[in-house]
Amino acid sequence: MDVDDTVTPLQHYERRVELPLFWASLVFLAAYSVIALAPDGERFWRDIAVVVALVMWAVFAADYLVRLRLSGRRLRGFLRTHWLDTVVLVLPLLRPLRLLKVYTAVQSRRETPKLSLHARVISYAGTGAVLLGYAGALTVYQAEHRAPGATIRTFGDALWWACETLTTVGYGDVTPVTPLGRMIAVGMMICGLALLGAVTGSFSSWLVQVFTREDEKRPPEDGRPPGAEPS
Structure with missing residues (x-):
């Protein structure tokens, strides 16, 4: 070879x-x-x-x-x-932020990708969000659940907080109170914005391509075949 x-x-x-x-x-x-x-x-x-x-x-x-x-x-x-x-x-x-390198390494052994570009972006962002959200919930739970005045008392609270933070919703019902917890929150916000932007942009691009293909297949209203110049 x-x-x-x-x-x-x-x-x-x-x-x-x-x-x-x-x-x-x-x-x-x-x-x-x-x-x-x-x-x-x-x-x-x-x-x-x-x-x-x-x-x-x-x-x-x-x-x-x-x-x-x-x-x-x-x-x-x-x-x-x-x-x-x-x-x-x-x-x-x-x-989990290295998922893209993992995919690149695995894909280098194949001739063609199994998924389309948009599906790859959404899959990477979704998997990365799940793993980062879980890791963030673990870390913030360990830092917060015994702190004075903490609102994140259980791991369920931490998971709920991670979902709020990654999706940039931020209800404010549970919030970190320790310096470490707040540093984790800042990192989760940045990652959430990046991953949400990647998914939204990729999904919007896919919709534009679908509608564009439909418009190209649709015959003109004046009866001309697609691609024909107007008389």
Whole structure:
């Protein structure tokens, strides 16, 4: 099989590891869920979840170092071009933001996409919103539920708050009161605006294309065939 000389070692590596790393990120999210939601009496399971989360983070750190090595750049230059990799290494719960890279890596092994452009945008935005919303709810619940004057007391409250924030509704019935909770809220607002804008723009573009095709197929009112010049 011929090897594409235009593919760099870093790109070849990313194509091979993006999908396994995505599954590793789901394992990390599951472990963090146990840490955040396990009752105080379940110390054994919480300790196991901490170990699993640390192992997964070590995997992410090793992946980051391999990417840095294969890029052939100094750390400063790598940080400029791979800032998202740096962010998700420091904050692993943000790894759903790498879904686009996961899709690109998987799609590079196929000749043609299975979904249309609009369906891909909506699928990416929807999946990213669900994972980010769940991760945000976990984090804000852990930061808020024991804080004095907190309105987010249960994980259900946190999920409701995450839905309000990501959809930019903001009823105000439950709000974070801690500095960490408010920082998470700002990040969720930014992500919500970006994802909502992507879905709305893609859906609007799809509607325009559908209506345009219908207009092209419709015969003119004067009886001329489609595309014919007026007499």
